[in-house]
Amino acid sequence: MFESLAQRLQSVFSRLGRRTALTESDVDEALREIRTALLTADVHLSVVKKLTADIKARAVGEKVIESVRPDQQVAKIVYDELVRLLGGQPGTISPPNDGGIPIRWSASGPTVILMAGLQGSGKTTTCAKLARYLKSKGHRPLLVAADMQRPAAVEQLKVLGASLEIPVHWEESGRPPKICERAVAKATADGNDVVILDTAGRLHVDRELMDEVRDIAARTKPHEVLLVLDSMTGQDAVNSAKVFDESLPLTGVVLTKLDGDTRGGAALSVLSVTGKPVRFVGTGEKTEALEPFHPDRMASRILGMGDVVSLVERAQEAMKQEEVEKAAEKLFAGSFTMDDMLQQFEQVERMGPLKDWLGMIPGMAPALEGQEVDEKGIKRAKAVIQSMTAEERRKPDVLDAGRRRRIARGSGTSLDEVNRLIKGYKQMKLMMKQLRSDGGMMGKMADRRMRKMKEEQIREMRRQGVKLTEMDWAPEGEP
Amino acid sequence: MSFFQKLKQSLAKTTQVLAGRIKALVKGRKIDDALWEEVEEILLTSDVGPDATTELVASARLAAKNGEILSGDDLVPWLRSAVAARLRPDEADIRWNAGGTTVILIAGVNGSGKTTSIAKLCKFLRARNKTVIVAACDTFRAAAVDQLGIWAKRLDVGFVGGSNNADPAAVAFDAAESAASKGVDVLIVDTAGRLHTQKNLMDELSKITRVLGKRIPGAPHETLLVLDGTAGQNGLQQTRAFREHANVTGLIVSKLDGTAKGGVVLSIKDQLKLPVKFVGTGESADDFAPFYADAFSSALFGEDETR
Numbered sequence: 001m002f003e004s005l006a007q008r009l010q011s012v013f014s015r016l017g018r019r020t021a022l023t024e025s026d027v028d029e030a031l032r033e034i035r036t037a038l039l040t041a042d043v044h045l046s047v048v049k050k051l052t053a054d055i056k057a058r059a060v061g062e063k064v065i066e067s068v069r070p071d072q073q074v075a076k077i078v079y080d081e082l083v084r085l086l087g088g089q090p091g092t093i094s095p096p097n098d099g100g101i102p103i104r105w106s107a108s109g110p111t112v113i114l115m116a117g118l119q120g121s122g123k124t125t126t127c128a129k130l131a132r133y134l135k136s137k138g139h140r141p142l143l144v145a146a147d148m149q150r151p152a153a154v155e156q157l158k159v160l161g162a163s164l165e166i167p168v169h170w171e172e173s174g175r176p177p178k179i180c181e182r183a184v185a186k187a188t189a190d191g192n193d194v195v196i197l198d199t200a201g202r203l204h205v206d207r208e209l210m211d212e213v214r215d216i217a218a219r220t221k222p223h224e225v226l227l228v229l230d231s232m233t234g235q236d237a238v239n240s241a242k243v244f245d246e247s248l249p250l251t252g253v254v255l256t257k258l259d260g261d262t263r264g265g266a267a268l269s270v271l272s273v274t275g276k277p278v279r280f281v282g283t284g285e286k287t288e289a290l291e292p293f294h295p296d297r298m299a300s301r302i303l304g305m306g307d308v309v310s311l312v313e314r315a316q317e318a319m320k321q322e323e324v325e326k327a328a329e330k331l332f333a334g335s336f337t338m339d340d341m342l343q344q345f346e347q348v349e350r351m352g353p354l355k356d357w358l359g360m361i362p363g364m365a366p367a368l369e370g371q372e373v374d375e376k377g378i379k380r381a382k383a384v385i386q387s388m389t390a391e392e393r394r395k396p397d398v399l400d401a402g403r404r405r406r407i408a409r410g411s412g413t414s415l416d417e418v419n420r421l422i423k424g425y426k427q428m429k430l431m432m433k434q435l436r437s438d439g440g441m442m443g444k445m446a447d448r449r450m451r452k453m454k455e456e457q458i459r460e461m462r463r464q465g466v467k468l469t470e471m472d473w474a475p476e477g478e479p
Numbered sequence: 480m481s482f483f484q485k486l487k488q489s490l491a492k493t494t495q496v497l498a499g500r501i502k503a504l505v506k507g508r509k510i511d512d513a514l515w516e517e518v519e520e521i522l523l524t525s526d527v528g529p530d531a532t533t534e535l536v537a538s539a540r541l542a543a544k545n546g547e548i549l550s551g552d553d554l555v556p557w558l559r560s561a562v563a564a565r566l567r568p569d570e571a572d573i574r575w576n577a578g579g580t581t582v583i584l585i586a587g588v589n590g591s592g593k594t595t596s597i598a599k600l601c602k603f604l605r606a607r608n609k610t611v612i613v614a615a616c617d618t619f620r621a622a623a624v625d626q627l628g629i630w631a632k633r634l635d636v637g638f639v640g641g642s643n644n645a646d647p648a649a650v651a652f653d654a655a656e657s658a659a660s661k662g663v664d665v666l667i668v669d670t671a672g673r674l675h676t677q678k679n680l681m682d683e684l685s686k687i688t689r690v691l692g693k694r695i696p697g698a699p700h701e702t703l704l705v706l707d708g709t710a711g712q713n714g715l716q717q718t719r720a721f722r723e724h725a726n727v728t729g730l731i732v733s734k735l736d737g738t739a740k741g742g743v744v745l746s747i748k749d750q751l752k753l754p755v756k757f758v759g760t761g762e763s764a765d766d767f768a769p770f771y772a773d774a775f776s777s778a779l780f781g782e783d784e785t786r
Contacts, residue, residue: 156625
């Protein structure tokens with residue numbers, strides 16, 4: 001469905017043929033594709049127009065750099081402009097999440113964070129996520145249930161607070177501005193250093209409710225007023241954001257539901273209309289799924305270029321370096337058992353849904369569009385190994401037909417699946433054996449070839465504006 | 480109040496903006512490239528999307544060439560009927576189960592407005608003297624069951640709820656059992672919000688669908704996807720994924736009382752052939768109405784003053 005902009009541009013320029021400099025007509029043709037891509041990503045038309053004008057100004061007359069294809073060059077310009085618009089520095093890569101908290105703190109007394117937004121944008125969930133995040137950084141948040149509109153909204157926050165062991169201030173009835181005022185006083189008395197106000201969802205055209213939230217802000221003097229925005233919002237995002245920005249002293253935006261396949265162009269629209277930065281993004285149902293915002297990653301996403309950095313980060317979190325090294329060592333030593341294989345599967349599983357992280361690989365997102373990814377495959381493979389005895393896991397050679405049938409029954413899979421797993425395991429071992437038997441020669445070659453491949457990939461990524469040297473994830477011993 | 484008046488009222492801001500803009504824009508204008516470009520912009524900012532917009536503008540251009548559109552004044556009526564034609568046929572009624580309880584399954588992404596839409600649907604059905612049971616199968620989100628329970632009490636409909644983290648399919652089955660044995664007219668099944676990219680949750684939805692069919696033949700008779708009216712082009716992917724997993728039969732478009740125009744339904748109807756059945760037009764339980772293509776299109780582009 002979605003074609004990445006890179007692909008669209010590639011087809012434009014392959015039609016146009018090789019040039020030495022980008023002419024106006026080359027650029028115009030490319031701009032049409034850029035425009036469609038941005039609109040499909042729900043970037044607001046006014047922003048699209050401004051962007052395409054900027055891109056044109058930069059691209060026309062630009063010399064085509066030797067060894068870089070013109071489509072890549074244009075893609076890079078588009079990417080840079082997006083990063084710039086999203087508040088980043090083109091050419092640099094945002095650092096891995098290092099624990100810096102993008103919140104303006106109060107100089108004295110508790111920091112008050114007011115969360116506002118349309119109905120269903122994800123305020124209550126985001127409040128809980130933010131509270132959990134701040135608690136994990138050593139703060140003592142107080143959650144405040146100030147949504148007296150939606151039935152059971154107070155109950156929802158109470159349940160979330162209880163599960164996170166974070167106190168919730170709530171009142172049976174009353175007007176939200178008063179409730180919030182009392183909550184801030186309570187936080188001061190109880191020694192909570194952060195107060196998070198969960199307000200009711202409201203339409204920007206609902207004057208009465210907009211007055212109410214303005215009243216809340218007037219009484220609690222929040223240090224942060226964050227607009228919670230559904231990343232799936234279309235062109236209307238600018239209208240609602242503008243009104244919220246005019247009615248409240250907005251300081252930033254939290255973008256929710258980014259774990260879906262939306263491109264999230266609304267982020268760009270809201271930022272360019274309000275000038276308020278995106279602070280956090282919500283990336284899943286669980287309360288841990290909140291991350292600081294990275295402009296470069298968002299730009300890649302809008303353009304359908306994948307998100308290598310997030311992928312690497314996720315892999316780093318999921319895979320423990322020593323475990324990986326140990327497994328590789330065992331493989332080469334020929335002592336790789338079924339248990340080791342099980343461990344590998346578990347590491348892959350820890351990276352989250354397969355489709356999620358496959359989609360982060362550049363160029364993969366369009367290929368995955370509408371494709372089924374068998375999330376259960378790994379689970380089933382694990383079940384097969386888990387149904388083996390300790391002996392069988394150590395010495396799979398003992399697995400005769402009878403044992404295999406038992407394993408298939410025990411794991412709820414089929415004999416075919418069991419056979420396939422064992423075959424895969426044996427092939428892997430065989431390959432390693434061949435590598436070893438070549439007196440280390442093959443091994444060294446394979447090693448060198450892998451390194452070469454890596455170098456090529458790095459060069460390719462550099463072309464796309466990603467500076468790998470600034471990242472610390474290359475395995476040790478790499479040049 | 481008729482549906483048309485209601486929709487017109489709730490789309491007032493939209494209509495003011497869009498219809499006002501478009502009329503001021505085209506009045507007495509001669510047909511030229513600048514005009515086409517501006518029409519295109521209006522469609523794009525209504526979330527109609529680049530593909531459907533390109534198509535609409537191309538056919539309008541063709542109509543102009545064939546003499547159907549002579550000046551800017553002809554443009555609004557032409558667009559209105561072209562958009563309405565794309566959204567027809569109307570399927571504003573529910574597919575009733577003639578032989579027993581009609582089961583309506585409600586699905587959608589998080590925060591699209593499922594529970595509120597169900598409350599409105601209950602009220603709509605009660606006003607037509609139908610007996611209703613609602614089943615709270617959103618056992619995932621904290622207090623979702625409570626939220627629906629409160630509505631059920633307010634609207635005087637039966638209620639079957641699961642405890643927190645109960646198996647939603649089991650709750651659905653219990654509800655089907657209860658509805659069938661009591662012989663109620665309609666069972667409405669609420670489900671947890673889920674992003675269409677979460678395969679395990681989409682599988683869970685398929686399972687709920689199957690379980691309902693086991694107790695009541697042919698159930699669910701309607702599977703309605705609640706689509707946030709402010710959704711952009713992602714609405715199309717959402718609908719496609721939900722249709723694959725839950726055999727969606729129609730849409731409820733929620734939150735059309737703001738300034739959003741819900742233009743993505745054009746693409747959904749075009750590409751997926753799914754009708755919009757109802758629209759949610761406000762906060763109260765009354766703000767809900769069957770969808771009619773002509774009325775929707777008229778509300779978007781403004782009424783024909785010459786008529």
